[in-house]
Amino acid sequence: MYENPNPNSVVVRAKHAGDIVGASTCEGAGYNEYGYVLVATDAAADGRGWMREEAVVQI
Structure with a gap:
């Protein structure tokens, strides 16, 4: 998870598959x-x- 929508932005939190x-x-x-x-x-x-939108799935 990034502070801004940019791959060079500060990472504020890590999320993994299955995390909500x-x-x-x-x-x-x-x-x-x-x-x-x-x-x-x-x-x-x-x-x-x-x-990144590829990492998000609507539930």
Whole structure:
């Protein structure tokens, strides 16, 4: 999970397969060929973290 939607951004928390994250909004962002989705996390300065969209599955 990144602070900003960018692979060079600070990693604020590690998540693994099967971990549950809280959705923040349906907001998305892109950086070069990477897509990111916004998730809620208290680890980020603003309470919003970004994850690569390939790593997220809706349940």
